[in-house]
Amino acid sequence: MTTTSPPGTRATTATPLASEADLTLTVSAKEHLTDNVVRLTLTHPSGADLPAWSPGAHVDLVLGPDLVRPYSLCSDPADAARWQLAVAREPDGRGGSRFVHEHVAEGAEIRVRGPRNNFPLVPSPRYLFLAGGIGITPILPMLAEAQHRGADWQLVYGGRDRSTMACYEELREGYGERVSLRPQDEHGLLDLERLLGAPQPDTLIYCCGPEGLLQAVQEHCADWPAGALHVERFAPKSPAPNAPNTRDEPFVIELARSGRTVEVSAGQSALEALEAAGVPILSSCREGTCGTCETGVLSGTVDHRDSLLAPEEQAAHDAMFPCVSRAACPRLVLDL
Known part of the structure; x- marks a missing residue:
């Protein structure tokens, strides 16, 4: 899961292994929302409260x-x-969704880490929420929060057809005219020119869905104010057509807290080198999308290859995701 956020909203911290909640929870319910979407309800085996989280x-x-x-x-x-x-369920995915659908049963125990939030709902008087397919999931609690805050908001939710759109009926019945449900087989693609063609004052856009939708939304928001658009990705974004070629040159990582150095060879990720050196860092997706391994950079220039940081955040060179990003200089000093 990846996000693009306005400047100043990201808390850049190193992520040593002990900093996350690590729980074994019970799957108290497993229900089919559509033919290819299941919803898991997780509870603590003892009935204890779970850690707090935000939309x-x-x-x-x-x-x-x-x-x-x-x-x-x-x-x-x-x-x-x-x-x-x-x-x-993603038939062409990397196996996680298939495992959940086929092997995670009601009553099972499952290890869960987190929560963490790289896609926070920034306060605003007005929101436009855009969702495609399973991209509705992070948006759902945002709708309730926006309603609670008294903000003006609208959701436009698209999918191939009604049968693939999770919570279709719940949204229609729960929010009425604030929600526009647009199955593609009935309405075609989302009319982004109508929705985004003219920047609206005091409005934040939150979008999650397939890469095609995200890229189209970003293109249509080119004239919106900086920081107006927030997106979250479930897969790495495609490289820009004019992106410079990068080479996997070896480099050295200095660990500021211990003074140790770790060599990263060509073809090896920084995360792999740190793990091999016994440096505990949380990781999850290993493709620069989830934000789990975010690490502070104290010195050096980063070759950013993640799908999370906005261009202005990358330009600061004060954070990196070592699962994919590398050094654009001989030596990086990390806050580890």
Whole structure:
């Protein structure tokens, strides 16, 4: 899951292994929202409250030694007794969604890490929410929060057809005219020119969905004020057509807290080198989308290859995601 956020909203911190909640929870319910989407309800085996979270947050499901996947929380943050998340089956994915659909059963225990939030709902008098397919999941708690804040808001939600759109009826019945449901087989693609063609004052846009939708929304928001658009990705973004070629040159990482140095060879990720050196860093997606391994940079220039940081955040060179990003200089000093 990746996000683009306005300047100043990201808290840049190193993520040593002990900094996250690590829980074993019970799958108290598993229900089909559509033919290809299941919703899991997770509770503590003892009935204890779960850690607090805010709209836009996600957790990691630890499905196996090498199978860790992030999923957005889509329940009510005020309900401390349970977490809910929805998982769309991706036949061509990397196996996480297939495992959840086929092997995670009601009553099972599952290891969960988090929550963490790289997609926070920034206060605003007005919001436009755009969702495509399973991208509705992080948006759901945002709608309730925007309503609670008394903000003016609108949701436009698209999908291939009604049968693929999770919570279709719940949204229509719960929010009325604030929600525009646009199945593609009935209405075609979302009319982004009408929605985004003219920048609106005091309005933030929150968008989550497939890469095609995200890229189209970003293009249509080119004339909006900086920081107006917030997006979250479930997969790495495509490189820009004019992106410079990068080479996997070796470099050295200096660990500021211990003074140790770690060499990163060509073809090896910084995260792999740190792990091999016994430096504990949380990681999940390993493709620069979830934000789990975000690490502070104290000195050096980063070759950013993530799908999270906005251009102005990348230009600051004060954070990196070592699962994909590298050094654009011989030596990086990290806050580890």
